[in-house]
Structures are given as structure tokens and as C-alpha cells.
Amino acid sequence: MAEVLVKWVEKRQFVGIDSTRHSVVISFTRHGIDIFGTEPDSWGDMTLEELWPIAMGAYLASDVLDILEKKRQAVTGLEVRVHGEQDPNSPLAFRRIHVHYRVRGRELSPKAVEDAVRLVSATVPGVAQITHSIELVEESP
Template sequence: MKARVKWVEERTFVGESGSGHKLVLGTAPGPEGRTPGPSPMELVLIGTGGCSAYDVVHILEKGRDAVEDCVVELEADRAETEPRVFTRIHMHFVVKGRQLS
């Protein structure tokens, strides 16, 4: 697996996956105070949720459970000092389907 991240300006970057998907990320406020995309740490949190939700759905489908929906709501705390790593991540899964145990 490969990826590439290119600095554009200020605190704005463009990330490209090895499969060719691109996304803008950054923390520099632009017009109307909005950032150009999610921050790198937001992407880490989203990626954590995506990997976890993928695994939950995959495991349930492998067990022949009739999954109709899966949402993972994430809430994280970060260290107050640099490097501002995650100190806690809480994941709440809401899985819907037929006859799930």
C-alpha cells in the first residue's frame, strides 16, 4: 500500500492514495473561517472508525447475519501538549439488521 501527501500552501495538503483517490486536508482557515478539508488527526479518527466498522460488518456477514446498517460514532480526547496524540477513543456501534444477537 502506498500514499503520497503534497504540501499546497500554509497548512493545506493534498493526499493521494495508491489507488488514485485524492483528498484535501488542512487546518488553515480559508474564506468564511472554514478549513479546506479535515485535519490529519480527524482523518486518523475517521480511518479508525472506518476500519472498525468494516471489520464489524465483515464478521457479521461471515456469520450469515442479515446486517442492514452499521454506524460507528467516535469521540476522542487528545493530549494537551505536543505531540497531541489521542489519549482516549470511544467508539459506539449502532448495528441494525434482522435477527441480530
């Protein structure tokens, strides 16, 4: 079981600390403005609305990488860009998510990459619609 610590800093700023003592500063907002009327971007913190797609992107990237390594694909780089359309009534709920995978490597099989992405995309909970696109970047040996 995972255990994290969340500490209140000030106003609606919190710091989340994981079991290995990594931390992230999070700003709680309602529709982009905190209850004090300050825009969170001026604080330099992540918002909850940004943290969820980051966590999801890391989860997807990790699973895709695992599958591609098992398929013996020579992956040298992986970037995942997540674009989400939020539900206006619940800012932490996403109606639609589009995930763009940029996979770098040598002699990558487009089918292997597509299969890995499709398999992993089917495991995302709590999203009404998820789509994806893939960009393969061939690197010289």
C-alpha cells in the first residue's frame, strides 16, 4: 500500500511527499482561481488539474516502455503528451483525453508500438473517451 504525506504550506498551497521523500508543491483551485482570488500560475506550483494528467502520462509511459522492452524494441527515448478536456462541473474529472506518444529508437516496429499503446490505453480508468497518436523517430545506430 502506498503512503504519502500532504502538508499545508499557506493559503491553498500544499506539499505532497512520497515514501522516498520526493515532493511536489500543489495549488488547490476552483476553476483556475484560488479562494483568495490569486491565479495559481503566479505561485509557480502545479495545480491538481495538472497533476492528474502528469501522473496518468507517467503511468502510461512506464507501461508502454515495459511492453516495448519485452518485445525487444530498441527504444532510446519516450515522451508522452497528455491533453485533457475537463468536465466543467468537476475539474478533476476528464471527459476526453488525447495522448500523443513520441517514441525514439532504432528499427522500431510500428505494429509493436501501436499494439503496446492500444493495450495500455485500454487500462485507463475514469475517462469517458481516450484517443492516441504515435510519432516514431528513427535514430541512427
